[in-house]
Amino acid sequence: MQVEQISIFIENKSGRLxxxxxxxxxxxxxxxxxxLADTSDFGILRLIVDQTDLAKSALKEQxxxxxxxxxxxxxxxDQPGGLSRILGVLDNASINVEYMYAFVERxxxxxxxIFRFDDPAAAIRVLTSNGIVILAGERxxxx
Numbered sequence: 001m002q003v004e005q006i007s008i009f010i011e012n013k014s015g016r017l018x019x020x021x022x023x024x025x026x027x028x029x030x031x032x033x034x035x036l037a038d039t040s041d042f043g044i045l046r047l048i049v050d051q052t053d054l055a056k057s058a059l060k061e062q063x064x065x066x067x068x069x070x071x072x073x074x075x076x077x078d079q080p081g082g083l084s085r086i087l088g089v090l091d092n093a094s095i096n097v098e099y100m101y102a103f104v105e106r107x108x109x110x111x112x113x114i115f116r117f118d119d120p121a122a123a124i125r126v127l128t129s130n131g132i133v134i135l136a137g138e139r140x141x142x143x
Contacts, residue, residue, distance in 0.1 A: 002070040003137040035101035075110040075133040
């Protein structure tokens with residue numbers, strides 16, 4: 001029920017982000033979702049791609065520092081309070097959200113949010129027991 005995400009550490013200088021996307025494009029890898037966080041010296045680019053292992057190896061070959069982590073893709077009702085309900089369920093179960101970001105496409109009438117939890121297995125149990133839909137990686141990669 002988890003989704004593979006790659007994180008790339010990049011220097012905060014002109015052209016580095018373009019280089020990452022060029023490497024992926026040259027390998028025929030499609031970016032499904034992304035998040036970029038930066039400091040004055042470096043950035044962390046988090047990506048969900050359709051070919052995780054190929055992306056990781058291609059970027060490493062070009063000298064990038066890349067790691068792979070597991071995240072959870074959650075369908076969120078696209079209506080006022082939709083995200084609030086999900087975060088309330090997690091809060092009531094004392095599950096910490098380390099970070100989250102939106103997935104661009106829609107899944108039916110719902111939005112999709114990518115979550116990184118301190119305890120993904122517990123988060124998945126709590127969410128599914130409350131009727132919240134978790135997307136499998138294969139489905140997300142094909143959207």
